[in-house]
Amino acid sequence: MIPFLDLNEINNPYLGAIEEASLRVLRSGWYILGEELLAFEKSFAEYCEAKNCVGVANGLDAIGLILRAYDFPEGCEIIVPANTYIASVLPVSYLNLVPVLVEPDPATMLIDPYKIEECITPLTRAIICVDLYGRSCEMDVIMDIAVRYHLKVITDAAQAHGSFYKNKKTGSIAHATAFSFYPTKNLGALGDAGAVTTSDAELAEKIEYLRNYGSKEKYKNDYKGVNSRLDEIQAAILNVKLPFLDRDNKKRREIARRYLTEIKLRNLVLPPADHIDEDAWHLFVVRHTERVSLIQHLDKAGVQTNVHYPLPVHKQKAYGNLNYLELPITEKIHDQVLSLPLNPVLTDSEVSYIINVVNKFE
Numbered sequence: 001m002i003p004f005l006d007l008n009e010i011n012n013p014y015l016g017a018i019e020e021a022s023l024r025v026l027r028s029g030w031y032i033l034g035e036e037l038l039a040f041e042k043s044f045a046e047y048c049e050a051k052n053c054v055g056v057a058n059g060l061d062a063i064g065l066i067l068r069a070y071d072f073p074e075g076c077e078i079i080v081p082a083n084t085y086i087a088s089v090l091p092v093s094y095l096n097l098v099p100v101l102v103e104p105d106p107a108t109m110l111i112d113p114y115k116i117e118e119c120i121t122p123l124t125r126a127i128i129c130v131d132l133y134g135r136s137c138e139m140d141v142i143m144d145i146a147v148r149y150h151l152k153v154i155t156d157a158a159q160a161h162g163s164f165y166k167n168k169k170t171g172s173i174a175h176a177t178a179f180s181f182y183p184t185k186n187l188g189a190l191g192d193a194g195a196v197t198t199s200d201a202e203l204a205e206k207i208e209y210l211r212n213y214g215s216k217e218k219y220k221n222d223y224k225g226v227n228s229r230l231d232e233i234q235a236a237i238l239n240v241k242l243p244f245l246d247r248d249n250k251k252r253r254e255i256a257r258r259y260l261t262e263i264k265l266r267n268l269v270l271p272p273a274d275h276i277d278e279d280a281w282h283l284f285v286v287r288h289t290e291r292v293s294l295i296q297h298l299d300k301a302g303v304q305t306n307v308h309y310p311l312p313v314h315k316q317k318a319y320g321n322l323n324y325l326e327l328p329i330t331e332k333i334h335d336q337v338l339s340l341p342l343n344p345v346l347t348d349s350e351v352s353y354i355i356n357v358v359n360k361f362e
């Protein structure tokens with residue numbers, strides 16, 4: 001069986017280094033907000049070509065803390081893509097802001113930059129763009145809209161560590177970028193972790209307060225903050241793995257290139273092949289009108305797939321107030337997508353096998 005993602009295989013090469021790093025933290029007697037975190041924040045900011053990086057507890061909080069730091073009044077509107085994981089939208093709701101869902105470009109499945117402007121009202125304060133599957137959004141168009149309407153741009157890059165937009169690193173383009181280091185991401189911890197990158201030093205400092213009860217000096221609280229810290233053990237593990245992120249992304253790009261050139265199944269919609277070396281290829285998402293049979297066909301041949309995602313945010317029970325919305329492009333995508341295995345531990349022969357099995361469908 002070829003598993004969709006085998007985390008044991010992913011982390012095995014780092015076993016010794018992770019043990020050493022974890023023991024170092026254990027023996028230091030300092031477990032929260034210490035040297036490992038500072039070192040990681042410095043390296044990840046450098047990696048993203050951003051001036052600042054603030055470690056937080058997870059990707060969801062990274063988005064939420066950016067929104068909190070901007071302090072938008074309740075009831076303001078935040079533009080979000082309709083095709084995304086629910087974690088991109090939830091932090092908007094937590095703060096009593098209003099998510100305004102925008103349909104994707106059917107080719108990229110990312111927020112359609114040309115549909116943003118028609119959704120802007122006097123209440124709009126920010127655009128959350130999600131670099132879904134590892135591909136960067138159309139940032140030139142989005143940043144231009146932001147300038148004209150005085151909006152903040154927040155990128156959810158939970159799936160896009162190490163991707164580029166026109167030679168610029170993701171994490172250096174939007175006003176603030178949120179990352180997750182959930183174990184399955186391109187850079188994964190062995191538990192929960194996240195970060196914000198930004199070149200706005202004031203915003204970064206405010207998030208440093210907010211993640212720690214609004215405090216940077218013990219028992220002195222300047223804001224009503226939360227507890228959302230990236231702990232020393234996870235930071236130490238991320239310090240071990242970060243130097244290998246580019247190597248892993250290179251492997252992902254090689255596999256994506258093979259899929260894009262060698263998969264020949266008629267009626268299978270492949271992702272666009274115009275940015276192979278810019279994308280982080282977190283997921284390889286294809287579309288087929290007979291998704292259920294294709295998944296069964298692959299499963300029978302021992303190829304495990306996944307669906308990202310089966311039910312759009314506006315059709316979830318949690319968003320009952322949005323269930324009335326009709327977003328046909330988003331809904332069609334959710335009915336047709338499936339993700340083929342794509343990760344840095346897949347071997348050449350496994351990739352060949354997967355391509356062969358896909359091409360033999362029907």
Ligand SMILES: *Cc1c(COP(=O)(O)O)cnc(C)c1O
Nearest residue numbers: 058059060085087088158180182
């Ligand atoms: C994983 C993910 C998140 C949430 O990250 P957590 O660390 O699990 O909170 C947010 N947005 C997207 C697009 C994701 O893939």
